[in-house]
């Protein structure tokens with residue numbers, strides 16, 4: 458995942474939010490559990506809706522390079538149209554300004570869509586200490 462920026466994970470166990478590392482993102486992408494950075498519980502993305510959003514991030518990563526190409530093409534066409542006399546200088550400036558404005562808005566929206574916090578669920582809900590405490594309680598009852 459090349460342009461995975463601003464993706465954070467929230468651990469349901471220790472209630473910490475942390476920046477996901479590339480290998481953690483890969484683990485989520487292939488649906489493999491991984492350790493929480495803080496409490497080391499096994500975590501997995503359980504929400505199907507978030508998983509869909511996560512899988513769609515690859516498409517959003519393509520928005521920026523394609524918008525750069527589109528905006529450059531528009532600016533060149535506007536310059537060429539002015540040179541041919543199809544557009545006035547003011548008209549050419551207006552077209553260029555609108556193109557740059559649309560470019561900024563689309564890139565900003567794409568970045569907004571790429572910024573997400575994944576709600577990670579714990580696979581083994583009981584930590585080892587708690588399991589040990591339950592075992593001790595059972596032993597003392599006998």
Ligand SMILES: [Zn+2]
Pocket residue numbers: 468469470471472473493494495496497498
């Ligand atoms: Zn944790």
